[in-house]
Amino acid sequence: MDLFFLGALGWGPAGGLSVGEAFYIATQIEDGDGDSWVRAFEHQGEVLNAQADTWLERGWTRAAGEARLKAFACYRSAWQFVAPGERFAALFHASQKLFDQAMTELGLPATRFTVRYGGGELPGHFYQAIDRSAPTVLVIGGADTCHEDRFLSQGRYYIDRGYSVALVDLPGQGLVQKQGLHWEPETERPIAAVIDALIARFGVEPRKLALLGMSLGGYFACRAAAHEPRLAAVIATPALFRPDELFAGVAKQEADGATTSDVERKNRQVLLWKAGVADISELIRRWDGVAADPRNVQVPFLSVLGKQEGGVWKKQTEEWHASIRSAHKSFVILDAETGADAHCQGNNPLRLAQEADGWLREVMRDSWGSR
Numbered sequence: 001m002d003l004f005f006l007g008a009l010g011w012g013p014a015g016g017l018s019v020g021e022a023f024y025i026a027t028q029i030e031d032g033d034g035d036s037w038v039r040a041f042e043h044q045g046e047v048l049n050a051q052a053d054t055w056l057e058r059g060w061t062r063a064a065g066e067a068r069l070k071a072f073a074c075y076r077s078a079w080q081f082v083a084p085g086e087r088f089a090a091l092f093h094a095s096q097k098l099f100d101q102a103m104t105e106l107g108l109p110a111t112r113f114t115v116r117y118g119g120g121e122l123p124g125h126f127y128q129a130i131d132r133s134a135p136t137v138l139v140i141g142g143a144d145t146c147h148e149d150r151f152l153s154q155g156r157y158y159i160d161r162g163y164s165v166a167l168v169d170l171p172g173q174g175l176v177q178k179q180g181l182h183w184e185p186e187t188e189r190p191i192a193a194v195i196d197a198l199i200a201r202f203g204v205e206p207r208k209l210a211l212l213g214m215s216l217g218g219y220f221a222c223r224a225a226a227h228e229p230r231l232a233a234v235i236a237t238p239a240l241f242r243p244d245e246l247f248a249g250v251a252k253q254e255a256d257g258a259t260t261s262d263v264e265r266k267n268r269q270v271l272l273w274k275a276g277v278a279d280i281s282e283l284i285r286r287w288d289g290v291a292a293d294p295r296n297v298q299v300p301f302l303s304v305l306g307k308q309e310g311g312v313w314k315k316q317t318e319e320w321h322a323s324i325r326s327a328h329k330s331f332v333i334l335d336a337e338t339g340a341d342a343h344c345q346g347n348n349p350l351r352l353a354q355e356a357d358g359w360l361r362e363v364m365r366d367s368w369g370s371r
Contacts, residue, residue: 001031001081001263004144007346008077011152014349015066015102016073017044025074032261034081042091045074049098056105065105069152072098076149081263084273092146092175099148108159115168115197117190120179123147124168124194126202127159135208135232135360135367136164136198140191142215142344143183143271146174153346154212157353164204168194170220172274182276185290187220188227195230206230208367210360212237214344219243222292222320225299233363235356237304237344238313239320241292244284246312251280294323300363301329304352306341313343328363 009022017025021044028040052067075095082088103110109128114121124147129136137158139150147167155165169176170190172183184190191211198204210233213221218236225234240246260268277283303321305314321331332355334340340348361368 001029001037003343003346004077004080006342007153008073010346010349011073011149014152014156015069016152017070021048021070032263034263034266037081037263038078038091041074041078045071045078045094045098048074052101052105061105062107065102065107068098068105069102072102072148073152076146080144081266083266083269088270089175089178095146096148099151111202113197113201115190115194117193118171118179118181120176120181122169122171122176122181122190122194123174124166125151126167126198127155127165128202129159129162129164131162132164132203133208134162134164135210135364136166136202136204137356137360138166138168138194138198138209138211140168140170140211140213140217140220141173142213142217143172143274144215144267145217148174150214153214153344153349154353157350158357161353161357164202166194166198166202166204170194172276177274177276180276183216183274185223185287186227187223191220191224192228192230195228207232208364210235210364212356216240216243218317219292222294222297225301225324226292226294226296231299232367233300233302233360235302235304235359236317236320237352238306238309238317239301239303240313240316241294241320242290242316244287244290245316247280247283247287249310249312251284294320295325297324297326299326301326302332302356302359303330304332304334304345304355306343306345307333307335308341309343330359332359 025040025044030036048067048071052064056064072095079091111126114123139154141150147169150167155167158165171181212235218238219240221234221236222241275283303317305317340351345352
């Protein structure tokens with residue numbers, strides 16, 4: 001709960017909840033009780049959505065969009081601790097509707113699109129930069145995300161900095177698993193399909209395309225860096241290249257009889273659903289030996305690591321950085337003083353965007369011209 005509440009706070013500067021709103025919601029939550037979490041966030045979402053309607057009727061379109069985006073953030077947080085099923089889907093669809101309304105009311109250049117893949121469709125949003133020659137950042141989340149929430153965690157910062165931005169759900173993210181598309185080891189394949197779509201529909205140039213992967217998306221980014229040649233730069237926070245080690249750690253906790261709360265159980269159920277497995281043992285078997293090969297990486301690569309990250313994340317990020325063969329590689333370590341030392345910089349997302357933007361402008365200098 002602390003992790004995801006911190007994430008909700010971190011979205012504030014990009015248009016999510018204010019500190020006051022978030023802490024008011026927290027007063028309605030009982031520690032470890034998932035149902036109280038869902039009720040509190042959903043109720044505040046209803047309040048903010050009603051406020052948006054009132055302001056829209058008065059012609060206060062921007063204020064309405066701002067409130068609507070906060071309502072999206074509430075519904076997005078609400079489904080975090082809901083088990084798979086109709087309730088999860090209802091909250092998720094409500095959040096999607098609010099997000100699209102907010103994009104329209106805020107006048108943001110958002111185009112919803114889908115990518116055909118594996119007999120299904122991967123949903124996303126594309127934001128065209130005012131300067132159509134600007135580079136594009138493709139932002140990919142991890143196990144607990146949907147592409148819309150990546151707008152608040154990173155996407156909006158790059159839009160504000162003049163980039164085009166693509167946000168997409170890969171198999172096992174958002175609601176894509178309802179199509180029978182689950183996390184897959186060879187993640188470069190759906191990423192290749194996304195790149196095909198970005199080129200064909202939006203005219204994205206591979207020499208101006210950067211990929212940012214977050215959390216389990218760090219593994220997706222490592223796989224893409226090792227196998228997908230149509231990327232100008234890749235960023236991972238953290239860099240995870242042997243996910244079976246991470247999954248094995250979860251299995252060990254279960255075997256040791258670690259106490260599991262209501263919210264942990266529900267969150268675990270959702271993750272297993274996303275992975276397309278019945279239990280942790282099946283997840284371990286399916287991902288045994290799966291890895292991204294750092295020796296294949298030539299593309300410019302930025303590894304980002306917060307000092308609060310767990311042991312597996314730290315170990316693998318350090319090993320990855322040391323092993324990749326890119327001539328343009330950088331390693332950023334963020335400590336407590338930066339306020340960005342939590343998992344994927346959830347406590348200070350802006351710092352991640354600042355580090356990534358500065359680095360991208362150095363390695364993609366030709367794409368930015370004199371900027």
